[in-house]
Amino acid sequence: MSHQPINILAIESSCDDTAAAVLQNGVILSNVVAGQKVHEQYGGVVPELASRAHQQNIVPVVDVALQQAGIAKAQLQAIAFTAGPGLIGSLMVGVSFAKSMAMALNIPLIDVNHMQAHVLAHFIDDPKPKFPFLCLTVSGGHTMITVMKDHFTGEIIGHTTDDAAGEAFDKAAKILGLPYPGGPLIDKYANDGNPRAFIFPKPNIPDLNYSFSGLKTAYLYFVQNHVKENPDFVQENLPDICASIQYSIIDHLMKKLILASEQTGIKQIALAGGVSANSGLRETLKTEGEKRNWEVFIPAFEYCTDNAAMIAMAGYFKFLKGDFANQTISPYAR
Numbered sequence: 508m509s510h511q512p513i514n515i516l517a518i519e520s521s522c523d524d525t526a527a528a529v530l531q532n533g534v535i536l537s538n539v540v541a542g543q544k545v546h547e548q549y550g551g552v553v554p555e556l557a558s559r560a561h562q563q564n565i566v567p568v569v570d571v572a573l574q575q576a577g578i579a580k581a582q583l584q585a586i587a588f589t590a591g592p593g594l595i596g597s598l599m600v601g602v603s604f605a606k607s608m609a610m611a612l613n614i615p616l617i618d619v620n621h622m623q624a625h626v627l628a629h630f631i632d633d634p635k636p637k638f639p640f641l642c643l644t645v646s647g648g649h650t651m652i653t654v655m656k657d658h659f660t661g662e663i664i665g666h667t668t669d670d671a672a673g674e675a676f677d678k679a680a681k682i683l684g685l686p687y688p689g690g691p692l693i694d695k696y697a698n699d700g701n702p703r704a705f706i707f708p709k710p711n712i713p714d715l716n717y718s719f720s721g722l723k724t725a726y727l728y729f730v731q732n733h734v735k736e737n738p739d740f741v742q743e744n745l746p747d748i749c750a751s752i753q754y755s756i757i758d759h760l761m762k763k764l765i766l767a768s769e770q771t772g773i774k775q776i777a778l779a780g781g782v783s784a785n786s787g788l789r790e791t792l793k794t795e796g797e798k799r800n801w802e803v804f805i806p807a808f809e810y811c812t813d814n815a816a817m818i819a820m821a822g823y824f825k826f827l828k829g830d831f832a833n834q835t836i837s838p839y840a841r
């Protein structure tokens with residue numbers, strides 16, 4: 508009997524990054540992402556423009572991913588793709604492409620949930636968390652604490668009741684006149700600022716849930732009032748403003764995560780999603796983790812923000828279970 512390697516091509520197109528990756532037997536061989544600069548000037552992702560950019564990028568991105576992996580189309584065993592959640596027009600491009608290619612190659616399709624994939628990014632590199640572990644997933648659209656029981660079973664024990672953490676970062680940046688996505692810029696300027704220069708009210712929300720809307724409003728009025736008095740306030744205080752709002756967001760994220768660990772007794776703590784790229788959050792989690800005897804898991808930068816390697820990893824686990832998609836599949840309803 509021949510032991511053919513399992514080669515999976517994965518495609519991610521849920522928001523504004525067109526991504527493709529190739530995995531062989533659980534190891535990532537290539538991971539390619541094409542971002543979309545077109546949204547910068549609009550202060551957020553414009554869905555119509557995102558779909559069009561995916562349509563232009565998808566063929567070259569897949570070609571480069573296969574080339575870098577040194578894998579020919581004929582060597583693929585399956586195609587994994589993000590079926591949701593995400594922008595419908597963006598998802599449609601990836602789903603249709605995956606279906607056509609799987610049909611042409613006569614190989615199975617694997618539908619992947621984008622949020623599950625963010626968590627499964629932890630199984631790309633060592634050390635890998637063991638079940639059960641707590642995962643704080645913080646992205647542009649989601650903020651939640653999950654007890655992960657196995658690769659595909661997670662119990663959500665806390666979630667945001669309004670904005671996501673990434674949204675809070677992006678809105679804070681927009682108020683300062685910074686382009687989209689503002690999260691990475693807040694992170695960059697915060698490095699040179701004093702996190703306690705300006706104090707914002709702490710969100711008051713019960714249980715393990717999050718709320719960022721009150722903080723956002725307080726911050727908006729704070730900026731507006733200071734600019735009224737001094738039009739150069741933002742320019743003169745950019746690092747301190749960024750460091751202070753970043754501190755408030757991280758403090759809120761950490762408080763509930765600490766509570767979740769205390770309540771569940773789980774000390775393996777993982778971070779996932781785009782905001783896990785934030786240097787302040789990564790540092791704070793490491794320091795708090797040392798204090799509390801946690802085993803902390805933080806993905807490599809390239810696996811934090813949207814990427815297809817995590818889709819490939821999730822696809823691989825589904826492949827091993829024989830869990831394939833039907834040819835009639837369309838993007839998840841939500």
Ligand code: KG4
Nearest residue numbers: 646647648673688690781782784785812813
């Ligand atoms: O996971 P992701 O790439 O896409 C979604 O699934 O939403 O997350 C994108 C979010 C954006 O809000 C972006 O501003 C934020 O992650 N983000 C950051 C950083 N890098 C990305 N936020 C704060 N600091 C960063 N370094």
Ligand code: ZN
Nearest residue numbers: 646781812813
């Ligand atoms: Zn994401």
